[in-house]
Amino acid sequence: MATIETLFVPHPEGSDDPRCKFIARYHWLSEKLNLSKIDHPMPVCKALADLTQMVSPKSASLIFPSFFMNNPASLFGHTLLRLDGNFESKLLSFAVNYAAFPDRVDFLYPFKGIFGFFKGYYSVFPYYDTVKKYNDTEQRDLWEYKLNLSVEEVHRMFLHLWELQEIGVLYYYFDENCSYHLLFLLEAARPSLHLTDAFGLWVIPTDTLRVIQENGLIETTTYRPSRAAKMKHLASQLSENDLELSLNIAYGTVPITEKTDLNSQYSKVLDLSLETIQYRYAKREMTQPEYRHLFLETSKARSQLGIAEEDPAPIQEPAPPESGHRASRFSMGIGTVQSEHTRNSQKDETFLEIRYRPAYHSLTDPDLGYVEGSQIGFGDTTLRHETDGVRLQNFTLIDVISISPRDRLFKPFSFKMQTGLTQKGDGAGDEHLLYYLNPGVGLAFQNKVAGLYYLLAEADLEVGSILDQNYALGVGMEMGAITKITPFWKILLSAKTIHYELGNHFTDRQGKITQTFILNATNSLDVTALWEERLDHEKIKIGIAWQYYF
Numbered sequence: 001m002a003t004i005e006t007l008f009v010p011h012p013e014g015s016d017d018p019r020c021k022f023i024a025r026y027h028w029l030s031e032k033l034n035l036s037k038i039d040h041p042m043p044v045c046k047a048l049a050d051l052t053q054m055v056s057p058k059s060a061s062l063i064f065p066s067f068f069m070n071n072p073a074s075l076f077g078h079t080l081l082r083l084d085g086n087f088e089s090k091l092l093s094f095a096v097n098y099a100a101f102p103d104r105v106d107f108l109y110p111f112k113g114i115f116g117f118f119k120g121y122y123s124v125f126p127y128y129d130t131v132k133k134y135n136d137t138e139q140r141d142l143w144e145y146k147l148n149l150s151v152e153e154v155h156r157m158f159l160h161l162w163e164l165q166e167i168g169v170l171y172y173y174f175d176e177n178c179s180y181h182l183l184f185l186l187e188a189a190r191p192s193l194h195l196t197d198a199f200g201l202w203v204i205p206t207d208t209l210r211v212i213q214e215n216g217l218i219e220t221t222t223y224r225p226s227r228a229a230k231m232k233h234l235a236s237q238l239s240e241n242d243l244e245l246s247l248n249i250a251y252g253t254v255p256i257t258e259k260t261d262l263n264s265q266y267s268k269v270l271d272l273s274l275e276t277i278q279y280r281y282a283k284r285e286m287t288q289p290e291y292r293h294l295f296l297e298t299s300k301a302r303s304q305l306g307i308a309e310e311d312p313a314p315i316q317e318p319a320p321p322e323s324g325h326r327a328s329r330f331s332m333g334i335g336t337v338q339s340e341h342t343r344n345s346q347k348d349e350t351f352l353e354i355r356y357r358p359a360y361h362s363l364t365d366p367d368l369g370y371v372e373g374s375q376i377g378f379g380d381t382t383l384r385h386e387t388d389g390v391r392l393q394n395f396t397l398i399d400v401i402s403i404s405p406r407d408r409l410f411k412p413f414s415f416k417m418q419t420g421l422t423q424k425g426d427g428a429g430d431e432h433l434l435y436y437l438n439p440g441v442g443l444a445f446q447n448k449v450a451g452l453y454y455l456l457a458e459a460d461l462e463v464g465s466i467l468d469q470n471y472a473l474g475v476g477m478e479m480g481a482i483t484k485i486t487p488f489w490k491i492l493l494s495a496k497t498i499h500y501e502l503g504n505h506f507t508d509r510q511g512k513i514t515q516t517f518i519l520n521a522t523n524s525l526d527v528t529a530l531w532e533e534r535l536d537h538e539k540i541k542i543g544i545a546w547q548y549y550f
Helices: 002-007 021-033 046-055 109-114 128-136 151-165 178-189 207-212 227-235 238-248 268-283 288-303
Strands: 059-065 082-084 094-100 118-126 142-147 169-173 218-224 329-341 346-357 360-362 375-388 387-400 412-423 431-447 451-463 473-484 489-503 508-519 523-534 537-549
Touching: 002 021, 002 169, 021 151, 059 128, 059 151, 059 207, 082 178, 094 128, 094 178, 094 238, 118 128, 118 178, 128 142, 128 268, 142 207, 151 178, 169 537, 178 207, 227 268, 238 268, 238 288, 268 288, 329 523, 346 537, 451 489, 473 508
Parallel strands: none
Antiparallel strands: 059 082, 059 142, 082 094, 094 118, 118 169, 142 218, 329 346, 329 537, 346 375, 360 375, 375 387, 387 412, 412 431, 431 451, 451 473, 473 489, 489 508, 508 523, 523 537
């Protein structure tokens, strides 16, 4: 009643008319109450009119910047909207984003983001800023999903967005996040939709893509490769000498030679140099004067060669993110554990396991639609049944691994961060639950024979009553390789040694091989063999597990 009285009573001239502030609900109420525009003429809302003219919203697309492992806030990817108008280039359109605005970024940032200490706001900004940030700087591909919303529906969403400006809502990283709040805008555009009803304790961007697809909202899909993808594609067409020349030109260490032979590789050499120069400038590796001089000189030399021949092998479009496996995973497995003390006492156990991971992806999961070498897990819980009953075998609070290969163009570091509860053996060979924290950093490389292989320097902290000093802190190394034998058969091989020097003094050595057989989009089989030597005990575990993604 207060809303109706506020919107439908006369207001003195010159005052801020509430109909301009709450225009979406005013139009909706006018329609439902069947009010005549003659009896209730709209005031002139200049700020809204100016924004509407600038954005000119006529159609909308959902934008998905792919996963970015080097930023905790973007591990799952991101979603935003693009409002398209009369502009010939989509880069001139405007993007709509919902994001948290922290008061400051400190070591409590992840905790605050998870438990709602930040407020989230909607914002509207030029789409080319989005492309510059995600596509050019952060090496993230963009997926653009044109939505089949009518002009009227897009306008209704735009007016709803206008009402929400400067209104903050508590932001929660796992559920009420960027993807969840964008769904509200789509529901405002088309009230018959109930997109948010599909989610519970967590909302993952790829799951929102599937919900939008299942509701028939996607009209077309466009893949926009990142600058990094373009650079790697160009580099794959050059010889080692030409690649060296291209990078030397991009870094200004050799002079640019002007040639006129269009059929030579020199045009591709300069194309890669130009992409690399722009990438270096986006990463702030060079000043604006340095960038301007080098880019113009290289462009001048490239222009002498004319238009290059059509690429016989264009960039291969990867599988879209919504085509991958679902985020939640349920597993059932059976296996045997053989443990042997150095004094020749032996113990054999057969076990049954059930395992549930709410989200999201592991190194052994199918890579279709995901970034190879990435692992993101939260709340992974394993229950094991043995002869002495059922126990909690493992609870992983956070499990993040990024195995990022280095090459001539890009030299990222690989890293891991794992923490939670797990069963570990004591001096008598019996297992007990303890807390662990296992960070690591290192290098990774890739070739056609070994696949993706890595070496990490690690620290490991164990805390529990089974240790004489109640804790053990050590450092060590881990090496491994991820090899795809066929599209349906993957092998993960790893070896690890940790020397504990603070608290308890001992060495933990492990070797592990996991073979994954992908049955279809929702089912796979894991066959695992583990060897471990710890506190004068040797353990061998062999198991097989069925995994269901949902």
